[in-house]
Amino acid sequence: MMSIADLLAESPFFVGLPSVSLDLLAGCGRNVHFSAGDRILSEGESADEFFVLRHGRVALEIDSPRQGPLVIETLRPGEIVGVSWLLPPYRWTLDARALDDCRAISLDARCLRAKCDDDHDLGYELFKRFAGLIRSRLQATRLQLIDLYRAGAS
């Protein structure tokens, strides 16, 4: 049976992270399972954990009063579900819903933030990786905003 550290090492997000750091992360981790349709995160609720998706897909959604829930992005195995745990006020800004039966590793945010405070090398490495993730999601959102495919857009 693979350890949590081994499972984390399979995610492209953690590629190159030294095993000592993976072990530290794994100390805050546990395996979780969601059935298709389960709500994983809810906008406005406390961001106490985040997830490394191992199997299945997750939809990030935002509820619009006129249009109902809109899917902003779907995440696939290996990807990270949740970044709001990283910075105050530690509150989710989107909903997340399992599209399939999902398996993931949940990482306890309080536990991990405490380890980052104690071990700044670990904290710096994690912040660099999350900054890259936030940048790529911001860029994707910008591209969605300019509505690339509307008639005459090219």
Next chain:
Amino acid sequence: MSQVTGPPASPAPMRPVMHRVVRRRQDLDDTVTLWLEPIAEAVGLAAAGQFNMLWAFGIGEAPISLAGSDDGLLVHTVRAVGAVTIALCSASEGTEIGVRGPFGTGWGQAEAEGRDVVVVAGGLGLAPVRPLVMDILSRRDRFGRTSLLVGARSPDTLLYHDELTRLAADGSIEVDITVDTAPPSWPGHVGVVTNLINGAADLSPEAAAFVCGPEVMMRFTARALIDQGLAPEAIAVSLERNMHCAIGHCGHCQLGSTFICKHGPVLPWPRVEPLIAVRER
């Protein structure tokens, strides 16, 4: 990848050759596919990636990429965005349309034989890559792992939906579709098309890439492919510009010293990148 020029254009490239619409399919609210049959003579056989100039008589002509050839019929997918394309989209079966062409460069997929292939299409950019994909499917054993990555605005604006569904089910090539926004009922991916590239962790650095879509999408797609290890020269993109003469005389489609109608529309990324980096005023 160096692009390949298709068969030479007609000896009288400015003279439209009469064709008749024999089939019309409404693909999207503003997009139609036309099957054109030659009335007396035929235009030359186009290579995948080339385009024809289609005449709506009394209104004007517009450059439209070949979306396929079907038992001697030209297949063109047209989006209604201006007077000419609105007229073309309104053409019913039996309408006579003038055709000049074929013009420009093809995808040059022969150079990709023996390698993995990734085709990335956004929006109406799926039409020019359709004959490329059909050609790969017809000679499937000559190409390595082949992926078709498709981006669209929303599920209801996804071009060739039924054909993509069949292709995905067939399994000869990998088909991955994403839309920018979707209701929860959409079973596929949501996000920009570059996410599909970033998610393709096992993309071979030796792969050949063919990209067609809005210019911004192609810019970010090319960068994402390069970030995944592809050589810039292994990426071919198809540019859309305001072609008028289509034979490199009038300069309407000129970018620097490049006439998109003649030297393109398919060009290697290293040649395109500096051209589209110049901001339009």
